[in-house]
Amino acid sequence: MASIDERIAQYENMAQADPENEMAHFSLGSAYLKAGRPAEAAVSLEKCVELNPDMSKAWQLCGQALIDAGWSDKAVVTLQRGYEVAASKGDLLPRDAIADLLRSIGREPPEIEGADTAAVEAPDGSFICRQTGRAGSPMDGPPFKGVVGEWIGENISMETWQEWIGQGTKVINELRLDLSRDEDSATYDQHMHEFLGVPDEITASS
Numbered sequence: 577m578a579s580i581d582e583r584i585a586q587y588e589n590m591a592q593a594d595p596e597n598e599m600a601h602f603s604l605g606s607a608y609l610k611a612g613r614p615a616e617a618a619v620s621l622e623k624c625v626e627l628n629p630d631m632s633k634a635w636q637l638c639g640q641a642l643i644d645a646g647w648s649d650k651a652v653v654t655l656q657r658g659y660e661v662a663a664s665k666g667d668l669l670p671r672d673a674i675a676d677l678l679r680s681i682g683r684e685p686p687e688i689e690g691a692d693t694a695a696v697e698a699p700d701g702s703f704i705c706r707q708t709g710r711a712g713s714p715m716d717g718p719p720f721k722g723v724v725g726e727w728i729g730e731n732i733s734m735e736t737w738q739e740w741i742g743q744g745t746k747v748i749n750e751l752r753l754d755l756s757r758d759e760d761s762a763t764y765d766q767h768m769h770e771f772l773g774v775p776d777e778i779t780a781s782s
Contacts, residue, residue, distance in 0.1 A: 580611050590751065598627040599750040602634050609637060614644035632662035632670035633770055639677050648681045659685045668709040669773040705733035707773040724774055724782045732772055740771050
């Protein structure tokens, strides 16, 4: 698997070659953040949400980068907007992570009129998707072999999985991934794990 510096170089090249490629900016920002370069991460993630304002995870990571870079005032504005986006889309994990980030700098998440920001109660006999908190259709079984596939089959609704299929196609196309290459396959898996909210302890055991 490519090192973090090698992945950063790959994503830098992609972002420079195609400045409108939101996934390149997202991947670059995420890699910068993991490498302890928050100021650079914030710039890339700000570009990502400019290109795609509906990407809840990008708002979350951008807020984290701004906090880590010491730009708390700017982080508040970013996180409040990100909270509104995540809540409106039902993206519960990014929403709750953004709320925690706001509280870490002494702010509360915004009140959203007409939106139910509480966890969804499961009607009797229904399946609740762990990622969205919405009732949905259970999957027939794991979508692929291994512990990650088993977790997805048990916790993710068919509707959310179909959303990932569409997003995954976009990841492949925009990042020009060749899934026959181990490093490209790992990049695809990373995006899938983030989109579906697969816990770190599950991905670490795969």
